[in-house]
Amino acid sequence: MKAITLYFSATYTTKCVVEAIAKNLSNEVTAYDITNDSSTDEVAIPSDELLIVGVPVYAGRVPAMAVERLRRFRGNNTPAVVVAVYGNRHYDDAVLELHDIMTECGFRTVAAGAFIAQHSIFPKVGASRPDAEDFADIKAFAERVSELLKGDFGDIQIPGNRPYKVPGGIPIWPTASRKCSGCGACARLCPTGAISLESPKGVDKAKCIKCGRCIVVCPTKARRFYGIKYSLAAARFNSAFAARRVNETWFAKTR
Ligand SMILES: Cc1cc2nc3c(=O)[nH]c(=O)nc-3n(C[C@H](O)[C@H](O)[C@H](O)COP(=O)(O)O)c2cc1C
Ligand code: SF4
Ligand code: SF4
Structure with missing residues (x-):
């Protein structure tokens, strides 16, 4: 079966997880990276x-920006594997929300x-994940998906709440030190532009x-997050979310 990967992945861990799942499921993969792609052209799958x-x-x-960009992908009762990658704190309502969005777009989960992956704001949390143990989980997950796709499948139960959690803001922004060479990669x-x-050391906070x-x-x-607010938040996160969480998976009922 041909696989289409579709991901928003700012620090590349989601990309890595999605690609690992795809590699275990298909030899023919077409990728859509929507992290930096604001196209509105519809893609039918x-x-x-x-x-x-x-x-x-x-x-x-x-991520709100991903929601907008996901909505141009249209299924026709197309099977979908939906994945949220998180930094060892919690995924809260994200998996359920992603499932809901893709269902509205014509996909069947x-x-x-x-x-779990390294936290992109507090990198000591979930450091170096996904690791070998995570890739073994990903392989087992893909094998079970492959079995399910051989027959007909029904509904799926995914944890989370509707209405979804209201996100809180974090008053921190990354800036660059004197080590900045002005290369412009960032x-x-x-x-988000x-x-x-012209002056890549700064950031447009809005x-x-x-x-x-x-x-x-x-x-x-x-470039990094600087300042006392960040240091205090990092210390709190590093101690509160040090314990290794396990990956969780859910499957549709077989018919
Ligand atoms: C703005 C922001 C908010 C985040 N919120 C959470 C969260 O609620 N729970 C969590 O466990 N990780 C959270 N993370 C960590 C990311 O989910 C995690 O690092 C993920 O692997 C990043 O994926 P990427 O490498 O594809 O960008 C957050 C990261 C960012 C940048
Ligand atoms: S990536 Fe950005 S912050 Fe880093 S050296 Fe290049 S311009 Fe400077
Ligand atoms: S400036 Fe902000 S939005 Fe842009 S890459 Fe850095 S963290 Fe992301």
Whole structure:
């Protein structure tokens, strides 16, 4: 079965999880990376293909920017694997929300997963994940999806609440130190256009979604979150969410 991967992935961990699932399910994969793609052209995915869609969890939700970009993909009762990747705190309502969005777009969720990766704001939380244990879980998940797709499947129960959690804001923004060489990589790759090519050390606070991409793409490691508010939040997160969480998966009922 041909697989279509579709993901929003600012610091590349969601991309990595989605690609690992796809690799275990199909030899023929077409990828749509919507992190930096604001196209509004509709993409129709037929019922004999499989969509594997992934988003990171932002404040317990699907990132608002990803919601807009996902809605141009249209299924025709097309099976979908829906995946939220989160930084070892919790996924809250994000998997349910993603399932709801894709259902509205014409997809049928065959399986869902909440997989853990390094936290993109507080990298000591979930550090170095996904790791070998996570990839073993991903392989087992894909094998079960493959079995389910051989027959007919029905509804799926996914945890979460409707209405979804109301996200809270975090008053931190990344900026660059004197190590900045002015290369412009952060400005070119920022999904929201919050960094100007002319003065890339700064950030447009109104546009920045704190996704962390400018930090991971900076070749001189000049860019990061600075300040006392960030340090205090990091200390709290590092201690509150140090314990390793396990990946969770859900499957549609067989008919
Ligand atoms: C703005 C923002 C909010 C986040 N909120 C959560 C959260 O609610 N729960 C959690 O466990 N991780 C949270 N994270 C961490 C990301 O979900 C996690 O690092 C994910 O792997 C990032 O995916 P990416 O590498 O594809 O960007 C948040 C990260 C960002 C940038
Ligand atoms: S400036 Fe903000 S939105 Fe842009 S890449 Fe950096 S963290 Fe993401
Ligand atoms: S990627 Fe780093 S070095 Fe390049 S312009 Fe941005 S902050 Fe400066």
